Amino acid sequence: MKKYRRNQRVGALMKIFTDRPNHIFSYNYFSELFNAAKSTISEDIVIVKGLVNDLEFGKIETISGASGGVIYIPSMNRKEQESLLNDLCQTFSDPFRIIPGGYIYMSDIFNSPYYSHSISKIIASQYSKQSIDYVVTVETKGIPVALMTAKELDVPLAIIRRNSKVTEGSTLSINYVSGSTKKIESMTLSRRAIKEGSRVLIVDDFMKGGGTAKGMKDLMLEFNVEVIGVYVVISTKEPFNKLVKEYNSLLVLDDVDEESRRIIIKPNDDNKIRINN
């Protein structure tokens, strides 16, 4: 069997940790993979811990006990976070994005693997200590960011559908009133999608009136799960009073002026963990 040098093992460890953040890997797993003694792996992990710390990639934690092992909890340093937020604000506020009616074309940003992944790193780092069991979203535009957040937290994603589908099996549905248009809408989730008693994080792309987020929270009540947080990428400044009181948003959309072709969008200065329990 092949033997590897230390810097090969260190590189491989970083590759494996990066591929699956927030996942517990056992020392045995690495020991077998690298054909090396556990004591050797322990020394490798010390080096990886140091580099993750020195380069501000987050941290490596060692969990002792039978189900123990090593886990990589990524985080984004302040400089990177600021530069991402500036980039996002600039990209979202390009006047080319204005659609008649005062809407903004955003799909390319939300669907971008680069942006959805980058945003998910910020979201996940705020909830990595909250023992989240599922990330939940509603189709369609929030799916990429929600999926990436679920990947970062190493938990499953549940996607709420707008209509009941035969391939979802038995479902739970609710009707809700859209916060901005006041129309009655419905949402549906397969009963198999989420286990009772779980802790879920709701992630979506956009919040105006908050009706959709409230609908999701209400649907989660039907599943007997605890909503640990509601996180949206963009919330609008107005209306100030939204149907959901506790939520977090990365950016705030202040104004869209069709005539002067100006979009004002800013990082959310209140951006902090809010926990509704």
Add this chain to the structure above:
Amino acid sequence: MKKYRRNQRVGALMKIFTDRPNHIFSYNYFSELFNAAKSTISEDIVIVKGLVNDLEFGKIETISGASGGVIYIPSMNRKEQESLLNDLCQTFSDPFRIIPGGYIYMSDIFNSPYYSHSISKIIASQYSKQSIDYVVTVETKGIPVALMTAKELDVPLAIIRRNSKVTEGSTLSINYVSGSTKKIESMTLSRRAIKEGSRVLIVDDFMKGGGTAKGMKDLMLEFNVEVIGVYVVISTKEPFNKLVKEYNSLLVLDDVDEESRRIIIKPNDDNKIRINN
């Protein structure tokens, strides 16, 4: 400014490459990040090349010239691929998944960050040399695998909608006939989503009659783009003649027997690159 040791730089390089496969990073970028001479970085890259090769993580390529740099092209070794396919077949064929009417509940698998990411690695490795500009899918169940494939290939994702949305701006729509139900359906994509003359890879979760895939191909014609491939995670054995002639599928669904509660699903032995041009 901080200086880093070689094994720290090697670990950091693997982290950065894994975070963004198929992306060209310049030597300058690493040189500044690590506060190290380009010659030092070159030596680091040689080590990373070796470890990626020795551990069968894919390969590292150096591109010379003004827009040159270093790129990590991941691949999954045969053993890992076989073990993933076996795991998928076993998971998909759990009798618990049978839904009245002979359908199979699959959403949890398609939405799983772990499975969608793993599947995307196989898909992407087959197209990493094809200069794909976009991955295209249709909402909803194919989105996670399509997004992960786009991430692996470092290209944008375009999501075709079932209905026109005001937030998509001007759109192109087509009507098409579902291959299995013969119903007329429509699909819509924002004109801003894809640039003319691009090369696209279509990715979806499931193909029975092939009507949806054909619809997507027809819609791509309207965008004047070239469809380089159609890849579905699961295709059904019957009907043998599908509305799309050239496609690739990871798994083949052979039979669902509601009475005996048996699902037969197998790796697609023909799994190989098919190029329709």
